[in-house]
Amino acid sequence: MKSYDCAIIGLGAVGSAAAFQLSKSGQKVIGFDKFSPPHTNGSSHGDTRITRQAIGEGSVYSPIALLSNAIWREIETQTGEDLFTACGGLLFGPRDVKTTQHRKVDFLGETIRAAEQYNVPHEVLDIDDLKRRFPQFCYEGNEFGYYEPGAGFLRPERCVQTQLELAKTLGATIHFDEAVLSIEPTGGDCGVRITTSSGEYFADAAVVSSGAWVQEFLPENLKKHFQVFRQVLFWFEVEGEASLFSKERFPVYIRLGHHSDDMFYGFPAIDGPNGGIKVAAEQFEEATSADNLQKEVSPSEIEAMVAHIKRYLPITNRCIRSAACLYTVTPDSDFVIDRLPDSPQIILASPCSGHGFKHSAGIGKLLSELVVRGETSLDISSFNLRRLT
Ligand SMILES: Cc1cc2nc3c(=O)[nH]c(=O)nc-3n(C[C@H](O)[C@H](O)[C@H](O)COP(=O)(O)OP(=O)(O)OC[C@H]3O[C@@H](n4cnc5c(N)ncnc54)[C@H](O)[C@@H]3O)c2cc1C
Known part of the structure; x- marks a missing residue:
């Protein structure tokens, strides 16, 4: 059975960014989406998303927005795509x-x-x-x-598609129209078994970026907070x-x-x-x-x-x-980026509450750092799951 360094569940705004950044870091990545992103069933469609640099939702967000802007510009230079209009x-x-x-x-x-x-x-x-x-x-x-x-504004569909294409170029395995049914830890704090509508896969870690379907992968006591x-x-x-x-x-x-x-x-x-x-x-x-x-x-x-x-x-x-x-x-309208309490190899990434797109490229990079190095270059401690309970 082929095994991966990291599996990504959901390839929308955050999943596509994580797939790109993890592949760029040399990780062997597999990503799944139940549809074919970009699509109109989730949170990342409608032509445009506002992006700002000074973020009134909290001082922790501005560095992530600034990081994201730098990444959008880098991708534009690399691919010639028009993603961000200031x-x-x-x-x-x-x-x-x-x-x-x-x-x-x-x-x-x-x-x-x-x-x-x-x-x-x-x-x-x-x-x-x-x-x-x-x-x-x-x-x-x-x-x-x-x-x-x-x-200014970002082009969400193009951002998702371009990052997925870059991830594939860097070696990521991308499976569209394949729903993840369960993610089970395979023992200890390393390893997961992913069961999908088409098969079974193994990875050392998993990033859950399933957007509005997040509850499907949460322990019972956390579901009500989303x-x-x-x-x-x-x-x-x-x-x-x-x-x-x-x-x-x-x-x-x-x-x-x-x-x-x-x-x-x-x-x-x-x-x-x-x-x-x-x-x-x-x-x-x-x-x-x-x-x-x-x-x-x-x-x-x-x-x-x-x-x-x-x-x-x-x-x-x-x-x-x-x-x-x-x-x-979430009840406080802040993001959640954290390891699941009993399964630290599973990282939940929900840039939720209606203001996440502008940060998604940067969150992809931070997720890659978390998986590869175990820590992030920007402070994301306030996005913990503990605060919800
Ligand atoms: C109307 C609207 C306006 C917004 N405006 C702004 C704005 O101006 N600025 C801003 O910064 N943010 C804005 N946002 C918020 C931003 O768009 C979201 O925070 C962001 O798109 C969320 O990305 P995501 O990756 O979490 O979810 P998504 O992009 O929806 O991705 C989740 C993916 O997971 C997949 N999936 C789910 N379950 C499974 C499964 N079991 N197996 C496999 N795949 C699965 C889905 O198919 C989907 O592709 C807006 C949101 C909306 C809805």
């Missing part, structure tokens, strides 16, 4: 409240502090600056903003001068409101005027499961989103496209 990023919200985002109070303040801590070029904008620089939005009048010229929420992406037609929304004139943005359900975020029109502008909000009320994702977006969902967005952006009622996608969410 069109600038704007976060703005009311001055009179400490807005919460991803369970982090004073998200804008935390972002500014992270920018100062990590020397991220940025500007703090008052309402007059906002109106002058970004006249595309309607403002309430009491907002202030954070603008980061180095922020909830899955359906999120919807909308592409709306712009009313008026479409060129105002080109990536040269319109940044990626997060508009924070007085309440978390006022929040929405979006992207420039990257496919010309006919492609529309992509906007989305977040919902954490109705949980689902990965296998039960309702992919159709209903007319009433579209109507509600039009009504919400029209107050702030000039869109027509025409929704050009929509898609449903999955957030996996």
Whole structure:
């Protein structure tokens, strides 16, 4: 029976990055995915993901975002692929409240502090600056903003596909359309037996990067800490001068409101005027499961989103496209990257809670360090499983 240094379960954002980085480190890697990534069943589809360098979700994240950006650029140079567009990023919200985002109070303040801590070029904008620089939005009048010229968007499908191709070039064995059914430790703290829909495989270690299906590989007492929420992406037609929304004139943005359900975020029109502008909000009320994702977006969902967005952006009622996608969410909205308590050869990697894509390339590198050296060059201790229990 052929044996591998490391098996990777799930080849989306994190699994593809881990497959690339582990193969680059000389590891004999086998990766499995139950579908053929990039696909539209998990968390890594929909054309674009926001990336920022100063991360308001916590100071531990900025170094991982910076590492990821360096990796995206390195891959672009190596392959000629266009993965990351630094069109600038704007976060703005009311001055009179400490807005919460991803369970982090004073998200804008935390972002500014992270920018100062990590020397991220940025500007703090008052309402007059906002109106002058970004006249595309309607403002309430009491907002202030954070603008980061180095922020922008990633192309998630291309990132996944390119890293998988690089991994294969470096010798990784990649099995698509093969679901992992179980991962069993083969004794002690080294070795796993992987049973899939097609066979049995052995490896010294395993990385579980199964996204919204994470519960399948968790001990019973940990499952309840990972909830899955359906999120919807909308592409709306712009009313008026479409060129105002080109990536040269319109940044990626997060508009924070007085309440978390006022929040929405979006992207420039990257496919010309006919492609529309992509906007989305977040919902954490109705949980689902990965296998039960309702992919159709209903007319009433579209109507509600039009009504919400029209107050702030000039869109027509025409929704050009929509898609449903999955957030996996922990109670504190922070990631989990840790060894399973009774099986340290199995590493769980869940960059969850709706803000993980921008960090995924760096997490792949950190996972490779963890498997090969037993330690990571950046501090990921706060992503432990213990805190959940
Ligand atoms: C609508 C939406 C918007 C987002 N916006 C942003 C953003 O702007 N910026 C940002 O940084 N992040 C964003 N995120 C979050 C980010 O996209 C996710 O954190 C990231 O994609 C998660 O990657 P993953 O590798 O954990 O999961 P996935 O990419 O979904 O990969 C998991 C893979 O595991 C496979 N799998 C599952 N079970 C098995 C099994 N038993 N056997 C084999 N394979 C299996 C699946 O098929 C899948 O391919 C957003 C997420 C969503 C849904």
